[in-house]
Amino acid sequence: MNQVRQTKRTTIYDLAELAGTSASAVSAVLNGNWKKRRISAQLAEKIMRIAEEQGYALNMQASLLRREKSHIIGMIVPKYDNRYFGSIVETFEDMARARGLFPIITCTRRDPQLEVEAARTMLSYQVECLIATGATDPDRITEMCAAAGVRSLNLDLPGALAPSVISDNFAGARELTRRILKNSELRLGKMEPLLFIGGRGSDHNTAERIRGFREAHADLGVAVHEENILACGYAPEKAEKALDERALGGDALPKGMFVNSTISLEGVMRWIRRSGHLDDRSLVLGCFDWDPFVTLLGNGIEMVRQDVPGMLTKVFELIESGANKPVVIQVPPLIPEAQEA
Amino acid sequence: MNQVRQTKRTTIYDLAELAGTSASAVSAVLNGNWKKRRISAQLAEKIMRIAEEQGYALNMQASLLRREKSHIIGMIVPKYDNRYFGSIVETFEDMARARGLFPIITCTRRDPQLEVEAARTMLSYQVECLIATGATDPDRITEMCAAAGVRSLNLDLPGALAPSVISDNFAGARELTRRILKNSELRLGKMEPLLFIGGRGSDHNTAERIRGFREAHADLGVAVHEENILACGYAPEKAEKALDERALGGDALPKGMFVNSTISLEGVMRWIRRSGHLDDRSLVLGCFDWDPFVTLLGNGIEMVRQDVPGMLTKVFELIESGANKPVVIQVPPLIPEAQEA
DNA sequence: CAAGCTTGCTCAATCGATGAAGCAAGAATT
């Protein structure tokens, strides 16, 4: 029934026996501080050779149980379905490894229950630090971590109890709005108020972006229409539905739109396509987030690209500095060269 | 200097002392088999209450060290920068959790060295099973796992030593090619041989896709031009460069193209845009892989969407069946409704 | 009422790696 399968994995005791030495000598050699423990180079070499031959792999659980620090760093992330989070995860893994940490990441699908469970599991794995990315309830996670004596940080969405690293949503949105308005003027000959679509009105980032959106309108002397702010959620279907409803609502939809994420942009583009505006070059769009294909959509869509390496650099600086105060660090997003129309 | 920080994490011994009972009773209660161990409901409730109050979190390292099975399942994945791998990772996490397993995932950036290191680390964490997704050297990983008595599986790219679950690349590519050729006929009035671009000639998937590409041409009586097969790698820049070189190569580029991944498609679209073909509706494209924005690119680009849930279902079936033989299971990809031009 | 059963716990060994403390043999110093 079963294939050939080693009954037991090789341990330092097996290696000690094979080398005719003690387990502690083996341990010292394999974890690299054999010089400190005064093991002869000869024995060290022998042990390393035997370990190699036997395909020995450390039992991390045993090692971690004994050691004081786990060197494990955890991250929870809402989704893997867009470039922003994908790049956060990839960069995080890289930077963690470069610092000798072992990253573990889990996706919580914007589900508060899952977030809490994931955090508890990470604590069980003795993470030294937990990064809550885009968490729906970051403070809950901070509290859990604090109770276990583990430090935590917020990324993308801020919390009140732990340090947070987020994009400068206000400035980014203001600049993006300004650009969309300027494009409107250029392409349509006039500056009309834009539609804001996507995101959750309750989340900090969306609120700040709406603030930037208003400010840019005010700066350019354009009135913002209240019914044109549709914080309908992130999912594409929600954006699509919100546009349907807004379109039924009487007066014509604005030609210019500020779309609050690439995910929402999917819904917006679907709506545009469905409602026959696909070739309507008079649509002037901007998106708070970046995706390579959006550039190629060819409607001259402006994008704001959040500075993922910059944000994670700040995250690791905070970790290394040991700071615990609930500051909010805002990282300016990158705004690529203006798109041609 | 230091913030208030709990010196020590709460253990079952602390809880035992608080409850006036033994550590083994606490352990039995908290891991749920207190009925089996004949602990009274009264004591169980008391212990659970105290554990709650103290914010107790299990030390997984200690627990795993003692137990026979870790319930950890590992996956290595090349990148997080496209929908295919993003969806693999998200679905994998979900399905693993649904089976009571703890998923750990790491990204190896198509770097053989990193793959090996990641595999070794996962073995140290006592994974029960390791899934090598799109690995450059899957057999190397299988060997490492076998030496540790750990089962392994290949996903996306097959290996010779462990069971593999992959897309039916041949059938998918044949159907995609057929569709592109039909679209050519429809839009250009004639069926001209296509250009194949992207992927590595050395990888199994690319080879199979090229085979399907040829077969579809043969079926429709179109000759394939050898210099039109550009397996130039996956990165966008490589596709862009390959097109540049091919364009210099004398005769005109084909109007129809089979692009071997969304990542390569980025490069192709960039090239198209740069070379002024962006509004050229005579271009007829197809892409082996799916991205929501590609639909919206509006050139009627055909896509093949790999059946990620189907593939992972097979993966878990293999795991549960305990099969170890190096079979290759091919999962038919999904081909969405034909795109309008 | 003695023997046996049930209930509800506790004891102690164990998982594998680590590192402080200790020990034996040889080298160096007085």
Next chain:
DNA sequence: AATTCTTGCTTCATCGATTGAGCAAGCTTG
């Protein structure tokens, strides 16, 4: 020759959770 130092190991307790074995008290049965 006696003392101290150095080298190169080994011994053993430990990390926290798990679990087989065991034990005491109460209950049942003949």
